[in-house]
Amino acid sequence: MKKIHPVVFPARLETGLQSYLAAYPGDKIFVLTDENTRKYCLPRISNLISNSSRIIQVKSGEKNKSSDTIIYIWEFLRKQGADRKSLLINLGGGIICDLGAFVASTFKRGIPYLNIPTTLLSMVDAAIGGKTGFNFGGLKNEIGTYCLPQTVIIYPPFIGSLDREQLYSGFAEIMKHALIGDAGLWKKIINRRKELSVPFLFSLIRESIEVKMKIVSSDFHEKGIRKSLNFGHTFGHAIESFCAGKGINMPHGYAVAYGMIYESWLAKKLHRLNERSFLEIKECVIRHFGHFQIERKWYGPLYDLMLHDKKNDNNKLKISLINKIGACDININTTKTDIYDTLAAFYKKK
Ligand SMILES: NC(=O)c1ccc[n+]([C@@H]2O[C@H](COP(=O)([O-])OP(=O)(O)OC[C@H]3O[C@@H](n4cnc5c(N)ncnc54)[C@H](O)[C@@H]3O)[C@@H](O)[C@H]2O)c1
Numbered sequence: 433m434k435k436i437h438p439v440v441f442p443a444r445l446e447t448g449l450q451s452y453l454a455a456y457p458g459d460k461i462f463v464l465t466d467e468n469t470r471k472y473c474l475p476r477i478s479n480l481i482s483n484s485s486r487i488i489q490v491k492s493g494e495k496n497k498s499s500d501t502i503i504y505i506w507e508f509l510r511k512q513g514a515d516r517k518s519l520l521i522n523l524g525g526g527i528i529c530d531l532g533a534f535v536a537s538t539f540k541r542g543i544p545y546l547n548i549p550t551t552l553l554s555m556v557d558a559a560i561g562g563k564t565g566f567n568f569g570g571l572k573n574e575i576g577t578y579c580l581p582q583t584v585i586i587y588p589p590f591i592g593s594l595d596r597e598q599l600y601s602g603f604a605e606i607m608k609h610a611l612i613g614d615a616g617l618w619k620k621i622i623n624r625r626k627e628l629s630v631p632f633l634f635s636l637i638r639e640s641i642e643v644k645m646k647i648v649s650s651d652f653h654e655k656g657i658r659k660s661l662n663f664g665h666t667f668g669h670a671i672e673s674f675c676a677g678k679g680i681n682m683p684h685g686y687a688v689a690y691g692m693i694y695e696s697w698l699a700k701k702l703h704r705l706n707e708r709s710f711l712e713i714k715e716c717v718i719r720h721f722g723h724f725q726i727e728r729k730w731y732g733p734l735y736d737l738m739l740h741d742k743k744n745d746n747n748k749l750k751i752s753l754i755n756k757i758g759a760c761d762i763n764i765n766t767t768k769t770d771i772y773d774t775l776a777a778f779y780k781k782k
């Protein structure tokens with residue numbers, strides 16, 4: 433299978449990057465950062481970038497994944513004389529990669545860009561596969577394009593400065609990749625009885641990326657199998673948005689982790705997944721992420737959020753469900769009763 437874009441794992445970041453930078457004069461190189469990646473990650477590449485290269489710094493946080501930030505970056509590039517021979521390097525987590533890739537895909541009808549993801553989640557997920565975008569009108573990733581990077585450079589030591597919550601958020605997407613596409617990776621994950629550690633997470637990155645690369649390389653525009661990457665996300669996105677509205681801290685990966693319990697139960701209810709696999713998934717999520725209790729009065733709002741998910745057509749809830757560990761089906765029709773039953777299956781009286 434032809435890969436849609438290269439992903440490289442240089443032993444030294446310098447050597448990995450040098451060959452790409454050599455093709456561009458210093459003043460044509462732009463590096464997009466936020467305040468954290470400027471502090472923790474930029475120093476690792478600054479000796480490779482000439483004084484005439486420009487650093488663009490935007491504010492971190494999902495609320496800044498906005499049209500205002502996009503306009504700020506466009507303006508910066510325009511004022512600094514960027515043109516189609518310029519290179520944009522996205523040095524950051526999923527937000528920087530999504531924003532920078534969108535800018536690169538639209539500025540002067542497209543300039544080349546590199547992703548250097550610096551969070552676990554962006555290494556295994558957001559930086560891979562050429563989806564770009566920003567939030568608009570209160571909706572996540574409402575505006576976006578498909579546009580491939582020149583390459584994605586994976587340098588795992590960057591995750592050393594992430595906090596626990598960010599590490600676990602990325603780990604949830606690794607679990608998802610294992611569940612939809614790699615039973616061997618899942619074995620490694622469930623055999624880990626101890627708390628996650630950075631070296632253990634390092635050891636999962638490459639296989640996790642391979643699952644995503646294989647899927648996006650065969651269905652770039654998400655007409656079919658790429659939808660399997662939404663496993664855990666129908667319930668997960670609803671939980672994430674609902675909690676955001678209530679001011680409850682719920683990082684994306686945690687919501688997806690809980691979403692995977694619910695959706696595995698639903699797959700079992702629909703006779704698509706066996707009981708043993710469901711129990712294994714549930715135990716593994718709870719071991720790492722703890723419990724999350726959903727109250728009965730939340731069922732309606734959660735269901736509405738699922739229906740509003742833009743991936744659903746004509747008020748029909750179609751969902752991606754695994755049928756065994758390592759394989760996923762897409763476009764499974766579900767009913768309101770299925771969703772309520774699933775939520776109720778985990779209801780515990782206090
Ligand atoms: N395009 C896609 O296919 C795709 C897939 C999955 C997720 N996403 C998007 O990715 C975003 C989430 O990405 P994320 O989880 O990486 O969050 P993020 O980009 O917000 O990064 C999390 C936090 O970590 C900080 N940070 C980044 N690297 C650091 C480092 N090495 N050391 C210390 N701090 C660091 C950031 O400044 C930020 O505060 C969401 O907006 C989501 O929609 C996109």
Ligand SMILES: [Zn+2]
Nearest residue numbers: 605665684688
């Ligand atoms: Zn996700």
